[in-house]
Amino acid sequence: SQQGExxxxxLSIQEGENATMNCSYKTSINNLQWYRQNxxxxxxxxxxxxxxxxEKHSGRLRVTLDTSKKSSSLLITASRAADxxxxxxxxxxxxxxxxxxxxxxxxxxxx
Amino acid sequence: xxxxxxxxxxxxxETGTPVTxxxxxTENHRYMYWYRQDPGHGLRLIHYSYGVKDTDKGEVSDGYxxxxxxxxxxxxxxxxxxxxxxxxYFCAIRSGEGTDTQYFxxxxxxxVL
Numbered sequence: 001s002q003q004g005e006x007x008x009x010x011l012s013i014q015e016g017e018n019a020t021m022n023c024s025y026k027t028s029i030n031n032l033q034w035y036r037q038n039x040x041x042x043x044x045x046x047x048x049x050x051x052x053x054x055e056k057h058s059g060r061l062r063v064t065l066d067t068s069k070k071s072s073s074l075l076i077t078a079s080r081a082a083d084x085x086x087x088x089x090x091x092x093x094x095x096x097x098x099x100x101x102x103x104x105x106x107x108x109x110x111x
Numbered sequence: 112x113x114x115x116x117x118x119x120x121x122x123x124x125e126t127g128t129p130v131t132x133x134x135x136x137t138e139n140h141r142y143m144y145w146y147r148q149d150p151g152h153g154l155r156l157i158h159y160s161y162g163v164k165d166t167d168k169g170e171v172s173d174g175y176x177x178x179x180x181x182x183x184x185x186x187x188x189x190x191x192x193x194x195x196x197x198x199x200y201f202c203a204i205r206s207g208e209g210t211d212t213q214y215f216x217x218x219x220x221x222x223v224l
Contacts, residue, residue: 041217041218042203042215042216042218044215045214048210090213097142098144098169100170101154102153104153
C-alpha cells in the first residue's frame with residue numbers, strides 16, 4: 001500500500017507564482033524525500049529532510065516536515081515553465097532499505 | 112542518470128511470452144531496485160537487490176523474477192507476460208550505505224498485447 005499520498009493530484013499555476021504540494025504518510029520515518037519526474041523520464045532526487053528537521057531549503061525549494069501530523073509540504077517559489085513535472089514524496093518507512101512512493105502531484109506552470 | 116542504463120527502452124510483446132529487462136550501472140552500487148509505474152498507482156517496488164545473488168521481494172512481485180549475477184547488472188524477468196504487466200519499468204540504485212537517496216534509469220516502456 002502507498003505510504004505517502006500527495007495532495008493535490010494536479011496543480012496548474014502561472015509562471016512566477018508559488019506552488020505548494022503536500023504529502024501525508026502513515027508510519028514513522030527516518031527521513032522523507034521529494035523527487036521530480038519530467039514527462040517520459042526517470043525520477044530525479046530533489047531534497048531529503050530527516051525526521052529531526054522541521055524545514056529545509058534548496059534554491060527555490062522549501063520543504064517542511066511535521067512528524068506529529070505525519071505530513072510534509074514542498075514549496076516551489078517563483079515557478080518557471082521548466083518546473084512543469086510530476087512531484088513525488090518518498091519515505092523510508094522507519095529505516096527500511098526500501099522507499100515507498102506516493103502517487104504524485106502533476107504540476108503545470110503556464111508561461 | 113548516475114550511470115544507469117536500461118535496455119530495451121521500448122518493447123512490444125505478446126501475452127505468454129517471456130521478457131527480460133536489463134538494468135546496468137557503472138558505479139558499483141550495492142543496492143538496485145526495479146519499480147513499475149502505472150497511472151493512478153504511482154511508483155511501486157517489484158524487487159530489489161542488496162548484493163550479488165541477494166534479492167528480495169517488493170510490493171508487487173507476483174509474476175516477476177530477478178537475478179543479479181554481477182554487481183553491475185540487475186535483470187527483471189516476466190516469465191509469461193500478461194496484459195496487466197503493460198507498464199513503464201524503472202531501475203534505480205541507492206547512492207550509498209548511509210543514505211536513502213535513489214537515482215533512476217530512463218525507464219523501459221513495455222506493452223503486452
